[in-house]
Structure formats: structure tokens, C-alpha cells
Amino acid sequence: AIVCHPGSRAAPVCGTSFRVSTSGRLHERGLSNSSLLRGLQLQKVNFKIPLTCHHEKTTAEVSSDVQRWKVWQRLTYLTKPYHKELLLAGFFTVASSLFLLSLVRLFGSLTSAVAAGSLGAVGQLASFCSLALMLRVAAQFGQDVLLGRTCTAIEDNIRTHYVASAIAYGFGQERLESGEASIQATVEIERIGNAILLFLRSIIPSFLQFLVMLGYIVYVSPLLTLCILLTAPLMAFVYATLERRLDQSIRVMQKLFARYAAFVSDSFRNRLLLQLYLAQEFALSRLRSVAMDVRHAKIRMHTLRASIVPAVSVCYAITILSMLYVSAVCISRGYLEPKELVSFLAAVAFLIEPVQGIASGLGNIKEGEESARRVFRTIEGSPGICLGKQKLQLRKSVASRIDLMNVWFRYAADADYVLRGVTMTVKPGERIAIVGGSGAGKSTLIALLSRLCDPEKGNIYLDGVDLRELPLAEVRQRICVVPQDAPMLNCSVRENVTFGLPTDDEKIEQSCRLANAHDFIVSTLPNAYDTEVGEGGSNLSGGQRQRIAISRALYRDPGVLILDEAYSALDAESESLVQTALRELFERSPCPRTTIFIAHRLASVRYADRIIVMENGQIVEDGTHEELVRTANSRYGMLLSMQQRKP
Numbered sequence: 001a002i003v004c005h006p007g008s009r010a011a012p013v014c015g016t017s018f019r020v021s022t023s024g025r026l027h028e029r030g031l032s033n034s035s036l037l038r039g040l041q042l043q044k045v046n047f048k049i050p051l052t053c054h055h056e057k058t059t060a061e062v063s064s065d066v067q068r069w070k071v072w073q074r075l076t077y078l079t080k081p082y083h084k085e086l087l088l089a090g091f092f093t094v095a096s097s098l099f100l101l102s103l104v105r106l107f108g109s110l111t112s113a114v115a116a117g118s119l120g121a122v123g124q125l126a127s128f129c130s131l132a133l134m135l136r137v138a139a140q141f142g143q144d145v146l147l148g149r150t151c152t153a154i155e156d157n158i159r160t161h162y163v164a165s166a167i168a169y170g171f172g173q174e175r176l177e178s179g180e181a182s183i184q185a186t187v188e189i190e191r192i193g194n195a196i197l198l199f200l201r202s203i204i205p206s207f208l209q210f211l212v213m214l215g216y217i218v219y220v221s222p223l224l225t226l227c228i229l230l231t232a233p234l235m236a237f238v239y240a241t242l243e244r245r246l247d248q249s250i251r252v253m254q255k256l257f258a259r260y261a262a263f264v265s266d267s268f269r270n271r272l273l274l275q276l277y278l279a280q281e282f283a284l285s286r287l288r289s290v291a292m293d294v295r296h297a298k299i300r301m302h303t304l305r306a307s308i309v310p311a312v313s314v315c316y317a318i319t320i321l322s323m324l325y326v327s328a329v330c331i332s333r334g335y336l337e338p339k340e341l342v343s344f345l346a347a348v349a350f351l352i353e354p355v356q357g358i359a360s361g362l363g364n365i366k367e368g369e370e371s372a373r374r375v376f377r378t379i380e381g382s383p384g385i386c387l388g389k390q391k392l393q394l395r396k397s398v399a400s401r402i403d404l405m406n407v408w409f410r411y412a413a414d415a416d417y418v419l420r421g422v423t424m425t426v427k428p429g430e431r432i433a434i435v436g437g438s439g440a441g442k443s444t445l446i447a448l449l450s451r452l453c454d455p456e457k458g459n460i461y462l463d464g465v466d467l468r469e470l471p472l473a474e475v476r477q478r479i480c481v482v483p484q485d486a487p488m489l490n491c492s493v494r495e496n497v498t499f500g501l502p503t504d505d506e507k508i509e510q511s512c513r514l515a516n517a518h519d520f521i522v523s524t525l526p527n528a529y530d531t532e533v534g535e536g537g538s539n540l541s542g543g544q545r546q547r548i549a550i551s552r553a554l555y556r557d558p559g560v561l562i563l564d565e566a567y568s569a570l571d572a573e574s575e576s577l578v579q580t581a582l583r584e585l586f587e588r589s590p591c592p593r594t595t596i597f598i599a600h601r602l603a604s605v606r607y608a609d610r611i612i613v614m615e616n617g618q619i620v621e622d623g624t625h626e627e628l629v630r631t632a633n634s635r636y637g638m639l640l641s642m643q644q645r646k647p
Ligand SMILES: Nc1ncnc2c1ncn2[C@@H]1O[C@H](COP(=O)(O)OP(=O)(O)OP(=O)(O)O)[C@@H](O)[C@H]1O
Pocket: 411, 418, 436, 437, 438, 439, 440, 441, 442, 443, 444, 445
């Protein structure tokens, strides 16, 4: 990812995906067509999943951690829609254990018949054994097929829910990097699916088999059974100690691995920058140190996991040896027949098998449990904002009034306030420009208006209703933001404009014409509106991306249109064309729109109805261009003259 091949083109490099070979090398694969990424991205466009749990939750209700029993409770809840399949699989599991029991019993009689040389009885018993074996195999097959299907569906549901939740609300309190989140959405959720499958397909049947065989050996010889059970506390102690350590090491390993994934994703995303600044070695050294920690944590985890089976086996060996000694005593005193001992030993063998199975499977279950804990924590902790319940009836495409009343906001409890007592009113249909120096709090104000976060103190009203009282979807339908970096999904231009809304080609073209995008789309893009834009819109220029981003907002007919530095990548001519088109549109429109735009280039704000100047998180000036220019020593006048002085 970091080596620059001579002659490679700059633009397509941005859309390049990579394959990691078994040797750990990275191989370029050409333009990004990864089905996974594509799948996720298209889901972003198409999602319509009811996220009921979020709509009933407020920040205060969100727990910071997910306890173990809650993880299992949630996993059980996820199996609810598949009760029928699981019941049927359970029936097969029970049947399989019962067939095994009959096998064990038949085996005792068969060995007696063999010892007695009774050929007729041997033939008959052997055919019964074969029948029992075939029925057991068939029951296991039915169980495995049903569970495989069900667990795949459950895994798919968790992933869908996770992606939907992350797209709708971000990564919540976890503050995950996108690389970590991608690992959660792919590897960790797969781990959860595998753990559920293992639990249902292996641990439960093993446990059932253990109970059936235990019942049988108690029935055959309580004394020998007691002998086995006496060693159980030793085994329990050994196992519990190892399990606790394994638990900790898995937790550490997964955390480190997620960090590693975030580093990798960061390096991939910034690979051009790394190449340009010859900083490949710097990136690799960061990766190497985390990779080393991951490796150590993995080795520790594998060692602990590998030690469980031998430790349990040693305990069992002690058990079997003591049991054999007691059986010899019992037979010599006539308390036990050799035929019963054969059955007993067969049952004990089938008792050991599930215990070993459980012991070796629990490592994977633990990993799945830990992944589930992390995934659920991200899903549950997602809304960093309180989600309103009030249903406001919106009149479509009508300009809105916005009131900010003494709004205070900071990004963290121990950080400085970024907005400090902001109070302002935007009347319906007004065109407001917000200007100010870098870091003044303009983008933060926009984030609050679009409810990416909520004020810590004070209120924001949309047509007289507190934003927090409104359903989030209503706010987002009503207020549409064109962000500064004009983000694009890796799909066609058309899909990037409609972004999940029903496709109306006429309206798409109209929106693109208004944003001055139609001409370049039809004349320069190879497949016009069907052209794939590449990863992050890498096949387009910055200005082209911004024009498509503006078209996307216009396609939505919002009551409030917010442009956050949305003209910054446009040349002066394009900016003027787009501005004029928007002004005309809004003036012509029977339902006027409120427009708020942030601009650094002050030439683009002079025709705004009002200009708001921000500084250090506060509004310091508010007025028209003429008013502000006339005011002596105004901050706006100073900014203007500084820009005009620039060569
Ligand atoms: N996600 C964040 N977490 C923590 N602090 C942030 C975050 N985003 C912005 N800030 C801080 O908030 C302050 C205001 O940032 P903001 O982006 O709102 O300013 P701005 O006026 O839009 O600046 P610019 O014109 O440079 O984009 C800055 O000091 C910035 O460091």
C-alpha cells in the first residue's frame, strides 16, 4: 500500500483496494470493487431498518458497559425469530443422544455375545448397532444443517443492525476509528456467529450427551460413578483458573487487534500522503509496535487455550485410573459383572468426549462473547444525542424559523466550551452567512443544528419546537447539510444524488443543473449519471464532488439548506453560477427555503440577507454587508480588508 509504483496514476490509486497474502505482503488489486465494501456502502444507501431500541432510549439510559449475562440475554433474544428451527434442531440433538445411549447399551450386550461365541445374537445385535449408528448420524446431519442456516441468519441480522446503527448514529460512546468499526462489522460479528453456532451445535449436544451418559453410569454402578465424581472438584478448579486467564487474554488481544486495524485503515487512507512525504517507514514503525503487542497477546491466548485440553485430560486420566482400580475391586468381590463394566467404560468414553469438546470449544465461545460485548456496546451506546418522540407534522419544503437560545456546547466534559451562549434567530426564507476565523465554532454550530450533537446548555428551536423533542428523522428531512468535504459513496453519480430516495431522473437533472453539475456530468464523465465515482469520489475533482453534494441536498427539497464551506473547491465562476441559480430557485419557489452558509471567501457572502460573524464560540456581529462595512472597527470589515489585501 505504501510503495509507489513508477508510472502509476494518481487518481485511481485513491480507489485501490488491497489483498493481504498469507506471507503478510500487500498486493494491489486495482480499482476498489471489494464486494464487502460495496455491500456495506450500498446498504448505507438502501437501509430502512427499524431501530426500535434507539428510538426509546435517551443518553442517560445508555449503559457504559455490557455485562456478561446481558450479552447472553441479548444473544438469546436474537434467536427469538428462529424458535421453530431451533426447536427442531433441539429435537434432533436429543434424538442423537438417545441413539448414542442405545448404542452404548447394545455394545455391552454385543461384547458378551462375542465372548460367548453366539453368532446369531452377534449378527442381530450388530445390525441393531448399525441402525442406531445410522439414525444418530442422520439426526446429527439434520441438527447441523438447521443450526448452520439459523446461525448464518442471526449473524447477518447482527451485522445489518450494527451497520444500520453505525450509519444512523455513529459509533457512540465508544469513539471508534472506522478501521476498528470495520473489524467489528466483519471479523468480530463473524466470530459471534461462529460462537453461537459452536454453542448450539457442539456445546449443548455435548452437555446433553454428558448428562445422558452420566445418568447411565449412575444407573450401572453408583460406586464407580462416585469415584469419577470425586475428582470433579480438581477438574473444576483447574478449568476455572485457566478459563479466567483465557478470558483476560482474549479481551486484551481483541482490544489490541482493533487498535491495529485502526492504524492499518489510517495508513491505507493516507497512503498518498505517506508516499508524498516519504513517511512510509514512519507509518510502518507505528504499525510494527502495535503488531508486536498483538502478536504477544495472541501467543499468550493460544498458549492458554492449548493448555486447557491437556489439563482437563490429565484430570481425566487420574479419574480413569482410579476408576479402573475400584472396578477391579468390585468385580473381584462380585459387585459388578464384566459385561456391565464394558458398557460402563463405553459410556465413560462418551462422557470424556463431550467434556473435551466443551473444554476446547469454550475458547472460541469466549472470543465470541468478548466480541459480542464490544459489538453490543457500540450498538447500544450509539446515540450521543437524546432521541425525541414527538411527532411534528411537517409541511413539506417550507422554509423554517430557527431560534438558538443561549446555546453552550463543548466536545468533552473536561474540554473548553466551543460555543458560548450563542443566541440568534433565522427567519423563514432568510439567507444567512456565517463567517469567522478558523476554530470560531461555525461547523460546530452546524453540527448542532443538524443534531449530530445536542447543546449542553440552552435550546435550539425549529418552528418553535425544541429540536430534542423532534424525531431525528424529521429534523434531518427538514434541515439538509452540505458538508465541507463533500463525501461520496462508491457508487454511481445518480445514486450519490438520490442517496436512497426514489429515483426521479427529471428531478435529478434539475438538481444537478441548479448546482452547475449537469454539464460536466454529461460531457466529461464516461457513463454520465451512471459513472461510478470511486472510493470517496476519487474519480472526481474536488469541485465536481462539491457540485454533486449540492445536487444531493437540492434533490431533497429541504426547508433549511445549510452549506458548510460548500463552495470552497469551486472556482469563482462556478461559485457565482451556483449561487445565482440557488438564489433564483429560492426566490422563484412558491415555498421559500431558509439558507445558512458558512464561507471563508467573503466575496461570496455579500448578497446574504444577514451576515453573522463568530469569534471564539460567540456571535460578535450581526447585520447586512453594508451595515457591517459601515460599522467602525467591525470584525467583518477587518476580515474583508485582510482578504482584499491578499495578492
Ligand atoms: N470532534 C471534535 N472533537 C473535539 N474538538 C473539536 C471537534 N471538532 C471541532 N473541535 C474544536 O472545536 C473548535 C471549533 O471548531 P469548528 O470546526 O466548529 O470551527 P470552525 O469555525 O468551523 O473552523 P474552520 O473555519 O477552520 O472550519 C475548534 O477549537 C476545534 O478544535
